[in-house]
Amino acid sequence: MLATKSSVIPGFGPTLGYTLFYLGLIVLIPLAALFFRAAGMGWEQFVQAAFAPRVLAAYRLSFGGAFIAAAINVVAGLLVAWVLVRYEFPGRKLFDAMVDLPFALPTAVAGIALTAIYAPNGVIGQLLRPLGIKVAFTPIGVVIAMVFIGMPFVVRTVQPVLQDLELEHEEVAASLGANRLQVFCLVILPNLLPALVTGFALAFARALGEYGSVIFIAGNMPGISEIAPLLIVTKLEQYDYAGATAIAVVMLVAAFLMLLVINTLQKWRQSRFTAN
């Protein structure tokens, strides 16, 4: 057993029990029900529902879009966190609070707002139209909505780590002759990497599951700008519960595997230099 009877931290039994109960009630039981539902249909039926061409296109958009959005957020979020931590400027607290807005905003509101400005007659859409760039009602719009809702995850995971970084490391690197780029790439970035990866995973997961803001800006053209969660809702509306669960199961398994890989990589990297 992990916890011996003489552990300094008491209450292993009750806390583990509570954790398992809670996880079971809130997470595992609903998910298990999902699998049961899917298992109720035959294998052929399942493949047909979960891997139809239209559904495959939706997976591609959902996973691909979430991946691109999370990647954009890692860069942009790091930049925002950097500015908020490293510099003193008027209104910093205000900007800091604004970072959380995508968390708090009802996603439909975000979707409507984004659609309004990126539509061909919107504020930004108008400027992009002469350049031949269409954002709203295309996959680009989907990615933009995903970037919007995922950004706070990266900022909020990187910020505390950046705050705790010791300046001495940068000073010592500078005195050893490193230029700014080298200090950033060789000293700062490796220390931020775990937080960046976590932020990426969170932003990715959030974007994958996002529904409200995306459907407004996506246009939802089958095979082009239709996301997997929307397909699920569509199937539900058609009372095709089995089809909906089939897609849900695929998404669930894929998302779980990706998050597992990210976390394992993280652990492995961490253990390389913190093992004692």
Add this chain to the structure above:
Amino acid sequence: MMIDARNVRKTFGTFAALNDVSLQIAEGEMVALLGPSGSGKTTLLRILGGLEFPDSGSVLFDGGDATKVAARDRCVGFVFQHYALFRHMTVFDNVSFGLRVRSRAERPSKQEIARRVHHLLSMVQLDDLATRYPSQLSGGQRQRVALARALAIQPRVLLLDEPFGALDAQVRKELRRWLRRLHDELKITGVFVTHDQEEALDVADRVVVMNQGRIEQIGSPTEIYDRPATPFVYQFLGNVNALPCQIRNGRAEIGSLVLPAPAYAGVSSAAGMAFVRPHDLQLSRPGEGEGALAVVHHVTVLGPTVRVELMMGEQIVEAETTRQRFSELGLASGQQVQLWPREARFFLRDGWEGTSFQSREELARSSAML
């Protein structure tokens, strides 16, 4: 390398960290900046290293102005109290960092880097730990890695900020001796900050005593200890009894004790302070020879020496004597003894308030040895 800091000032907000500090460091010298926290010693070191820039004044390296030169162009080895090792790099990568970041034209070949790193690591006796990560090393080992890393760039000067402050007494002593030997071998100019007087006296060729952003005294360890220039240096280095006294025409009166103070012959009457080291207080039986009477308050035996706390009137006085003398006198609490300072030094109190001392130049001129 020769270092010349001229009239350096630095303030943080309203706090004056350095107040017109000038200091010359000769080629190959090992200098200690000694002082309490907040005395400006670390700020001065950081200014020398280019990690901080003075508000006014200048820093010259070998006669050339280096005041505005960035840290990365100074070729200075900096060692921090908490090592500041790169956690995600092995010992080898840490030490080779300064060589790896050089531009391609200046960078030694891979083999040359490996050779130099292994040479440095064997010098700090860590060659077999090259593949370890800092978290797998002890404090003393980490600090040696930090030193090797600083030396790898063949710095013109080595700057150490409380290098042994985070280590336990045993390791500290060992590293101190080791640093001294290293310095003697490499003949590198070194400046280190410490608040530990023993460390300063032990390692440095010259000690700079700092207080409140000013330099109180510069001198060799013996000079600093034997002839402190100011009351501050007296009290900061070693134990000392500070006894209020009255100075009258070349004589100092400490209670019933009257001592000659020839340097103050022109002073008709002024309040002063007498400084006497505990080991300069001679103890004898009442009635034998001269001195003032005092009562033994407390006795502590510290190995070969005995520390005796005495009450001289209202004043607590600390004396140190040998074990042998102690048993000769048969000292015990409550007993009366006679006190005589073999050596004492007097500083005048300023004006009527009697709270602050005179400026140190004046004090240095008018102070006297018995």
